Amino acid sequence: MENLITVVVDAMGGDNAPHEIIKGAVEAVKEKQNLKVLLVGQKEVVEKELSAYDYPKERIEVIHASEVIETGEPPVAAIKGKKDSSIVVGMKLVRKGEADAFVSAGSSGAILVGGTTIVGRIKGIERAPLAPMIPTKNGASLLIDCGANVDARSSHLVQFARMGSIYMEHVVGVKNPRVGIVNIGVEEEKGNALVKETYPLLKECKDINFIGSIEAREIPSGVADVIVTEAFVGNVILKLYEGVGATLISKVKEGMMTTLRSKIGALLVKPALKSTLKSFDSSQYGGAPLLGLRGLVVKCHGSSKANEVKNSIIQCISFKEQDISEKIRENITVAVKKTEEEQ
Amino acid sequence: MENLITVVVDAMGGDNAPHEIIKGAVEAVKEKQNLKVLLVGQKEVVEKELSAYDYPKERIEVIHASEVIETGEPPVAAIKGKKDSSIVVGMKLVRKGEADAFVSAGSSGAILVGGTTIVGRIKGIERAPLAPMIPTKNGASLLIDCGANVDARSSHLVQFARMGSIYMEHVVGVKNPRVGIVNIGVEEEKGNALVKETYPLLKECKDINFIGSIEAREIPSGVADVIVTEAFVGNVILKLYEGVGATLISKVKEGMMTTLRSKIGALLVKPALKSTLKSFDSSQYGGAPLLGLRGLVVKCHGSSKANEVKNSIIQCISFKEQDISEKIRENITVAVKKTEEEQ
Numbered sequence: 001m002e003n004l005i006t007v008v009v010d011a012m013g014g015d016n017a018p019h020e021i022i023k024g025a026v027e028a029v030k031e032k033q034n035l036k037v038l039l040v041g042q043k044e045v046v047e048k049e050l051s052a053y054d055y056p057k058e059r060i061e062v063i064h065a066s067e068v069i070e071t072g073e074p075p076v077a078a079i080k081g082k083k084d085s086s087i088v089v090g091m092k093l094v095r096k097g098e099a100d101a102f103v104s105a106g107s108s109g110a111i112l113v114g115g116t117t118i119v120g121r122i123k124g125i126e127r128a129p130l131a132p133m134i135p136t137k138n139g140a141s142l143l144i145d146c147g148a149n150v151d152a153r154s155s156h157l158v159q160f161a162r163m164g165s166i167y168m169e170h171v172v173g174v175k176n177p178r179v180g181i182v183n184i185g186v187e188e189e190k191g192n193a194l195v196k197e198t199y200p201l202l203k204e205c206k207d208i209n210f211i212g213s214i215e216a217r218e219i220p221s222g223v224a225d226v227i228v229t230e231a232f233v234g235n236v237i238l239k240l241y242e243g244v245g246a247t248l249i250s251k252v253k254e255g256m257m258t259t260l261r262s263k264i265g266a267l268l269v270k271p272a273l274k275s276t277l278k279s280f281d282s283s284q285y286g287g288a289p290l291l292g293l294r295g296l297v298v299k300c301h302g303s304s305k306a307n308e309v310k311n312s313i314i315q316c317i318s319f320k321e322q323d324i325s326e327k328i329r330e331n332i333t334v335a336v337k338k339t340e341e342e343q
Numbered sequence: 344m345e346n347l348i349t350v351v352v353d354a355m356g357g358d359n360a361p362h363e364i365i366k367g368a369v370e371a372v373k374e375k376q377n378l379k380v381l382l383v384g385q386k387e388v389v390e391k392e393l394s395a396y397d398y399p400k401e402r403i404e405v406i407h408a409s410e411v412i413e414t415g416e417p418p419v420a421a422i423k424g425k426k427d428s429s430i431v432v433g434m435k436l437v438r439k440g441e442a443d444a445f446v447s448a449g450s451s452g453a454i455l456v457g458g459t460t461i462v463g464r465i466k467g468i469e470r471a472p473l474a475p476m477i478p479t480k481n482g483a484s485l486l487i488d489c490g491a492n493v494d495a496r497s498s499h500l501v502q503f504a505r506m507g508s509i510y511m512e513h514v515v516g517v518k519n520p521r522v523g524i525v526n527i528g529v530e531e532e533k534g535n536a537l538v539k540e541t542y543p544l545l546k547e548c549k550d551i552n553f554i555g556s557i558e559a560r561e562i563p564s565g566v567a568d569v570i571v572t573e574a575f576v577g578n579v580i581l582k583l584y585e586g587v588g589a590t591l592i593s594k595v596k597e598g599m600m601t602t603l604r605s606k607i608g609a610l611l612v613k614p615a616l617k618s619t620l621k622s623f624d625s626s627q628y629g630g631a632p633l634l635g636l637r638g639l640v641v642k643c644h645g646s647s648k649a650n651e652v653k654n655s656i657i658q659c660i661s662f663k664e665q666d667i668s669e670k671i672r673e674n675i676t677v678a679v680k681k682t683e684e685e686q
Binding site for chain 2 (some may be wrong): 136137148150151182184191192193215216217218219220221231232233235236237238239240241242243244245246247248249250251252254255256258259261262264265266267268269270271272273274275276277279280
């Protein structure tokens with residue numbers, strides 16, 4: 001088939017591997033006709049799981065990888081040492097151009113290290129940010145960067161803003177996405193050294209729709225489509241989102257169970273409440289892309305179920321169809337050239 | 344009366360000043376017999392408001408200050424320029440030892456600047472952190488620092504950990520409070536440069552119960568009593584807490600209003616839910632102390648109502664009775680001496 005998009009899926013990564021991963025892959029190829037999945041993992045295990053499903057055989061292929069990288073392993077040592085792991089074998093397929101994207105629910109650290117060292121950065125990109133979608137009141141925003149490379153420089157943040165903008169516009173479909181930088185106040189003179197240095201640089205970028213500083217309080221109400229921050233703060237935002245959400249939902253449940261009256265009310269409220277809160281569930285948005293690489297790498301939650309895996313695989317299709325890596329390369333090349341001319 | 348504790352209250356600061364502030368002050372003196380309040384503000388306005396209440400006249404005094412510092416004003420210029428503002432006049436009373444504490448719902452920036460420049464830091468304290476209580480699943484934790492002084496050094500964070508520990512133990516009453524540092528993973532080698540440098544220093548502090556790194560996800564479940572972080576991250580945590588909470592509660596309400604069935608359920612659930620969620624409302628915990636100063640300064644939310652103002656005034660009593668400033672001074676003096684001996 002022409003224009004078949006090939007996605008490598010790490011069958012061994014994540015708390016629910018291989019069962020939910022393989023289920024998600026099967027659902028994805030059934031839903032999208034132009035998709036081919038390469039399932040990387042221990043052949044015997046993967047094939048046994050697969051045999052339970054009815055699926056288009058020519059669009060799922062199993063690639064053997066004898067080793068598995070565990071979540072707790074030091075990432076650099078794992079990537080260097082386990083050459084026959086599903087992550088290393090899978091990423092090499094992307095590197096060689098035999099696949100367009102790599103999806104894994106495995107070790108974040110190993111995926112970040114592998115992304116940079118195996119798949120490799122686009123020329124001119126200084127750092128590859130991890131950019132999950134976080135739910136907001138009426139939609140979702142891209143939070144960039146939540147990776148493991150902390151202590152960023154202002155030039156990194158400017159590239160994050162550009163890449164995030166391209167991703168939101170062409171993959172998610174938000175026209176002229178609003179880009180904000182996380183700060184502790186909205187005034188231009190506020191912030192730490194990094195934010196103060198980055199703010200004027202973002203203001204000068206004519207190719208993005210920079211709306212200025214945003215306070216963390218405003219993030220959940222959806223004031224910006226692309227939320228730029230360095231990875232330490234991004235990581236805190238991402239995890240606190242989950243933590244406050246989980247605690248509040250458990251408080252709501254606890255509140256509903258305190259009296260007989262409230263228990264009856266809870267039964268009536270439950271179905272409607274469930275569907276509203278689903279829109280605030282980050283697994284709806286698939287995995288987080290690692291941007292700025294020569295191919296797409298997507299990191300799913302470690303706890304991913306089939307639905308998130310399926311969504312993550314499907315998002316790779318738009319990424320490839322819209323040729324995002326090429327758009328990022330062009331954009332960065334132009335920006336680098338412009339800076340050189342100015343100097 | 345002997346052992347009367349004197350608290351200066353900024354009658355002009357906050358969105359609901361002077362009405363709610365004065366109401367809170369009146370309620371506080373009625374509740375606590377050993378409390379005296381000095382209400383600082385435009386005398387005519389304050390006295391008019393006060394005249395509506397019945398209260399022990401000898402324990403509320405009005406001190407005139409003709410100027411008001413607005414929220415938007417640049418803090419340093421405001422403190423320098425408005426010598427007859429309620430903040431400057433009030434803080435001078437603490438500085439001169441005529442009052443034990445200062446409470447305001449006014450401009451955060453002006454309170455932070457005034458705290459350091461007028462009230463003044465305890466000798467040996469390098470930076471005065473703002474430390475609000477944030478609600479957790481079954482209680483509350485102290486988040487230190489959320490102030491405006493960003494880009495902290497590791498020695499600042501160590502002092503924050505010590506001061507926070509003293510405050511939680513002696514004012515809030517938590518025995519041997521657990522101290523954690525905000526990080527992006529729990530392993531000792533994780534973190535940004537500041538956290539990596541601070542971690543071993545905290546580990547060496549024999550006078551605090553250091554439990555190591557905590558991830559933002561764990562904060563709402565209450566894993567630590569004292570949460571140490573530099574002000575930029577602290578500010579993001581504090582504000583995101585509010586933002587995610589507000590958005591989720593509105594989602595819950597929206598969910599309850601989607602069908603006739605859920606609307607009926609909502610009526611039954613409402614009272615029980617309200618009281619459970621109240622325990623997750625930060626205004627229950629009074630204002631945030633600015634620690635390490637020669638007297639206590641407490642910053643209330645700008646939107647404070649009488650109840651928060653009352654709680655904030657009352658927390659000053661334990662602070663004074665437990666002689667927290669002296670405990671901090673002793674602790675820091677010992678720590679500084681020990682470091683000098685080791686060198």
